[in-house]
Amino acid sequence: MVGARAPHRKYLTRNHREELAVAQIPFQGRVALVTGAGRGFGRSIAQRLAHEGATVSVTARTRRELDETAAQIEATGGTAIAVDGDSRSLADVRRIVAETERRLGTIDILINNAGVAGPFGPFSETDPVAWWSAQEVHIRGPFNFIHAVLPGMIRLQRGHIVNVSARASHLIAPYLSAYCLGKNAQVKMAMLLAAEVRADHVHAFSIDPGFVVTQLARDTMSAADARKWVPGMVQRLGERDAADTGKADLARCAQRCVDLACGRYDALSGNYYELTDDLDAAISRIQDQP
Numbered sequence: 001m002v003g004a005r006a007p008h009r010k011y012l013t014r015n016h017r018e019e020l021a022v023a024q025i026p027f028q029g030r031v032a033l034v035t036g037a038g039r040g041f042g043r044s045i046a047q048r049l050a051h052e053g054a055t056v057s058v059t060a061r062t063r064r065e066l067d068e069t070a071a072q073i074e075a076t077g078g079t080a081i082a083v084d085g086d087s088r089s090l091a092d093v094r095r096i097v098a099e100t101e102r103r104l105g106t107i108d109i110l111i112n113n114a115g116v117a118g119p120f121g122p123f124s125e126t127d128p129v130a131w132w133s134a135q136e137v138h139i140r141g142p143f144n145f146i147h148a149v150l151p152g153m154i155r156l157q158r159g160h161i162v163n164v165s166a167r168a169s170h171l172i173a174p175y176l177s178a179y180c181l182g183k184n185a186q187v188k189m190a191m192l193l194a195a196e197v198r199a200d201h202v203h204a205f206s207i208d209p210g211f212v213v214t215q216l217a218r219d220t221m222s223a224a225d226a227r228k229w230v231p232g233m234v235q236r237l238g239e240r241d242a243a244d245t246g247k248a249d250l251a252r253c254a255q256r257c258v259d260l261a262c263g264r265y266d267a268l269s270g271n272y273y274e275l276t277d278d279l280d281a282a283i284s285r286i287q288d289q290p
Contacts (some may be wrong), residue, residue, distance in 0.1 A: 025158070025261075027054040033145070038061075038066050039065050045111050048255065052258055059085055079104075087137065087144060088136045090147075108152070110146065112163045112186070115138060118134065119134065135181070146193060157200060158202070161193065164207060165206040194270030205269065207257070209256075212249045221234050265282075
């Protein structure tokens with residue numbers, strides 16, 4: 001697997017040197033929008049951003065789960081609203097962003113976390129409609145939200161966007177083409193976005209969230225196509241779930257999102273990182289460049 005690396009540059013431009021000197025941005029007064037926030041990683045990320053002081057808008061398709069997330073944040077002293085909608089629908093996304101900004105203010109943190117695991121199977125047998133539907137979640141959804149929030153971030157001259165991708169973005173995994181290609185596109189999307197908006201002080205990253213048996217993973221374990229085509233993966237998920245280990249990655253993923261949104265690592269914009277990657281070491285490698 002290809003690991004995360006600092007940007008390859010022969011020299012540091014003025015913008016890069018300014019980014020290295022940026023102090024941490026306080027989260028008080030900042031507005032975060034987290035997609036796929038009804039459960040799992042999305043809920044954990046939203047809770048952590050609220051704990052840091054950001055006001056948070058949580059979105060997904062299932063209103064009941066969103067209300068639970070918002071209520072949990074409010075119960076611990078945070079501020080959150082729930083706005084349901086489908087990330088694949090540009091009309092829904094525009095409504096979600098407009099309502100969030102009307103009630104909370106301009107969004108300057110976006111976490112694209114919504115995702116699906118399947119369909120599973122070979123190119124010759126996978127339903128093309130189901131395969132393309134997965135790409136709409138992986139690619140169209142994040143693009144819709146980025147498109148909708150960027151004007152506000154550019155006006156503020158401040159913004160942080162994190163695509164929650166996966167290690168699969170760097171793997172050649174037979175029968176997982178829908179997931180691997182979708183996650184790879186999210187990594188490339190962050191790279192391209194970062195290159196376009198760096199001068200506007202907007203920064204984009206992609207991450208692997210870690211290994212936790214969330215409800216999405218449990219749905220995968222029960223899916224007939226997954227059990228047929230990727231039985232080894234289903235077995236590993238079952239073993240992890242039975243051992244009840246890995247919950248720590250929920251907190252580690254949330255911390256990684258906080259770190260990337262705080263401003264301290266803006267010089268790393270465009271890169272993909274896993275939880276084991278040392279962001280401070282990556283910054284040091286850039287600082288050491290002549």
